[in-house]
Amino acid sequence: MDVTSAFVEAFSLITRLDPGFLAIVGLSLKVTLTAVVLAALIGLPLGAWLAMARFPGRSALVITINALMGLPPVVAGLIVFLLLSRSGPLGSWGLLFTPTAMVIAQTLLVLPIVVSLTRATLEELWAEYRDHLTSLGLTGLRAIPTLLWDGRFALATGLLAGFGRASAEVGAVLMVGGNIAHYTRTMTTTIALETSKGDLPLALGLGIVLMTLTLAINAAAYAASRVGARYAG
Amino acid sequence: MRASILPLRAERLALIRDGQRLIDTVSFTLPQGGITTIIGPNGAGKSLTLRLCHGLIAPDEGMVTWARDAHLRHAMVFQQPVMLRRSVRANIAHALHALTHPAVKSRTDEALARFHLTPLAERPARLLSGGEKQKLAIARAWATEPEVLFLDEPTSQLDPAATREIEALIRTLSLEGLTLVMTTHDLGQARRLADRILFFNRGRLVEDADAASFFEQPETPQARAFIAGELL
Numbered sequence: 001m002d003v004t005s006a007f008v009e010a011f012s013l014i015t016r017l018d019p020g021f022l023a024i025v026g027l028s029l030k031v032t033l034t035a036v037v038l039a040a041l042i043g044l045p046l047g048a049w050l051a052m053a054r055f056p057g058r059s060a061l062v063i064t065i066n067a068l069m070g071l072p073p074v075v076a077g078l079i080v081f082l083l084l085s086r087s088g089p090l091g092s093w094g095l096l097f098t099p100t101a102m103v104i105a106q107t108l109l110v111l112p113i114v115v116s117l118t119r120a121t122l123e124e125l126w127a128e129y130r131d132h133l134t135s136l137g138l139t140g141l142r143a144i145p146t147l148l149w150d151g152r153f154a155l156a157t158g159l160l161a162g163f164g165r166a167s168a169e170v171g172a173v174l175m176v177g178g179n180i181a182h183y184t185r186t187m188t189t190t191i192a193l194e195t196s197k198g199d200l201p202l203a204l205g206l207g208i209v210l211m212t213l214t215l216a217i218n219a220a221a222y223a224a225s226r227v228g229a230r231y232a233g
Numbered sequence: 234m235r236a237s238i239l240p241l242r243a244e245r246l247a248l249i250r251d252g253q254r255l256i257d258t259v260s261f262t263l264p265q266g267g268i269t270t271i272i273g274p275n276g277a278g279k280s281l282t283l284r285l286c287h288g289l290i291a292p293d294e295g296m297v298t299w300a301r302d303a304h305l306r307h308a309m310v311f312q313q314p315v316m317l318r319r320s321v322r323a324n325i326a327h328a329l330h331a332l333t334h335p336a337v338k339s340r341t342d343e344a345l346a347r348f349h350l351t352p353l354a355e356r357p358a359r360l361l362s363g364g365e366k367q368k369l370a371i372a373r374a375w376a377t378e379p380e381v382l383f384l385d386e387p388t389s390q391l392d393p394a395a396t397r398e399i400e401a402l403i404r405t406l407s408l409e410g411l412t413l414v415m416t417t418h419d420l421g422q423a424r425r426l427a428d429r430i431l432f433f434n435r436g437r438l439v440e441d442a443d444a445a446s447f448f449e450q451p452e453t454p455q456a457r458a459f460i461a462g463e464l465l
Contacts, residue, residue: 132315134289136328136377137305146327148320232318232357 009201010208018184021202025209028186031173032100039114040159042107047118048144051126062119067169070111073105079174080105084176097178102186105172110162115159121151148196153228160221167213238303238380239265239412243347246285247294248278248436255438256281256292263381263414266417268407270423270444271416273433279416282433283309286414288339305331308379312386314370316358321350321369328373340376348372348402351432366394371402375411382406384415388422400426420460424448434464 013021050062082088084096084104095101125147133143148155170188177184179193187206194203241263248256251440256278263269263286271279284290286297287309317324325344331335345351348368353361358369367387374382384403388396403426407413417423427444434455440447451457458464 129317131289131309131311131314133318135287135309136330138330146317228318230357232359233318 003200006200006204010204013018013201013205014208021205022180024185024187024190024206027099027184028167028188031102031186032106032163032182034103035110035166036159038103038107039110040160043111043114044118044148044155045144047115048122048148050115051122052140052143062116065112065116065119069116071112072107072171073109073169074171074175075109077172080085080108080172080176096176097180097184099177099184100160101176102184103175105176105213106166106169109169109172110166111179113162113165114158117149117161118148118155122147125151150232153224153232156224157221160224162218164217167217168210193200236301237265238299238301238306238339239263240300240302241286241381242298242433243282243286243295244298246292248281248285248290249293255436256285258295259436259438260432261431261438261441262297263412266407266410266412267428268403268413268415268426269425269429269431271414271431271433272418272420272423272427272459273381273439274459275418276435277433278436279418279433280312280385281436281453282431283385283414283416303380306379307381307383308374308377309383310367310370310374310385310387312365312389316361316366316369318359319357320355321345321358321361322354322410323372325368325376328377343416344372344376345465347375362395364398367391367395367399368402371399371406375451379411380414381414386416386418389445396422420462432459434459 050058050065080101081096083090084093084101085091086096095104122144126143129143129147129150132145133139138146168188168194173184173186174189174192177186177189179185179189185193187210191203191206191210194200194206243259243261246256246259247254259278259282268464271282273279281290286293288297289309291416317327319327322341322345325341326337329340332340332402342351343355346372348364350369350372352368353365361369367390371382371384371387387403388399391399400422403413403415407428415426423444430440430444430447431438432440432447432451432453432455433440439453440451440456442452447456448460451460455464
């Protein structure tokens with residue numbers, strides 16, 4: 001099949017809302033969104049605590065978390081694989097090669113981004129707000145809601161960056177999901193598989209959806225920063 | 234009416250950093266009412282004294298005591314007003330976190346009207362002019378119904394027109410019964426506003442006098458030199 005025909009067929013897959021095609025897109029979005037929500041639930045408070053806490057070894061922890069932002073997806077996949085494999089510490093849970101395993105792997109990838117950006121954003125805000133909040137009796141944990149709210153636009157950008165990273169990665173979900181048809185096959189793993197098989201229309205169709213998603217994420221991040229500048233100053 | 238938290242007693246306060254006594258054995262009493270102005274050359278310890286009294290920093294020696302529990306009953310306005318990334322209204326409402334929701338709304342409206350900020354209520358606070366920001370900072374502090382208001386160089390970043398407006402506001406608040414303690418490096422402002430002067434130099438309280446006698450008959454050579462503009 002030539003490239004032009006492949007493109008035509010790819011657009012046809014998208015426009016006729018092919019059920020198999022939609023199932024892959026749906027699973028990808030479900031896995032990634034769940035991972036981002038989990039990373040936010042863990043990462044926002046953890047980043048806030050790290051922004052305000054002072055303890056021996058804090059700098060080393062901050063550097064480690066910053067470095068983990070560049071954690072290769074295959075390494076994240078390997079860690080989760082080792083944890084969930086039959087002989088691993090969590091092997092009895094039977095989660096390997098399930099969507100849950102994929103969520104865990106993607107959470108591991110997104111978490112350092114959320115923690116690191118939250119820490120950086122809130123540390124800057126705390127330096128600016130400390131005197132005022134202390135004056136109002138809002139110290140320690142009581143200051144965190146104010147800092148999270150006032151950093152909301154920057155934090156939203158961070159979460160979108162995390163979503164972008166998770167939705168585009170292939171290595172981790174391939175290793176712990178197993179790329180099982182109709183069960184753990186996501187957009188990225190399907191693109192890799194179908195391209196190797198020579199089924200270009202499906203790969204191209206999913207590629208177009210993925211690119212559109214990336215574009216939408218960037219537009220949302222840009223909008224968040226513009227809205228932040230307009231309403232928060 | 235609640236019993237007063239005043240007088241405030243600062244007893245033998247000292248703040249030591251890197252072996253240096255930034256505040257050196259300072260004692261004074263702050264009774265109810267009036268405008269007490271802390272003046273002195275750069276590095277005299279004016280702002281540090283204010284921060285010690287407000288409880289933002291703890292002294293290494295000595296203590297600050299109030300007549301009774303003063304938690305959230307004294308407020309502070311900073312040299313560079315801290316503006317939350319919210320509207321003018323939300324900045325005031327945030328300071329009232331200890332109140333119930335309906336009380337927050339009515340008190341916020343009251344503060345906006347009292348300081349002529351109602352037309353700016355929905356504007357992002359960080360986009361206000363310097364004078365408007367300082368006015369909002371004072372309104373926000375006033376809304377918490379403090380008995381004592383500490384002001385750290387409240388006009389040092391402002392143009393003459395905004396300075397006049399803030400000075401008028403300070404005078405009005407004093408006439409309404411609020412006890413004010415402010416620092417300034419502007420002798421003219423101290424002459425215009427102060428009822429009492431605390432003159433600091435190198436971390437020590439050198440003179441504690443009513444404003445008229447301080448400016449007419451300073452007791453120490455340091456105070457004379459400062460008034461003459463020879464001690465900066």
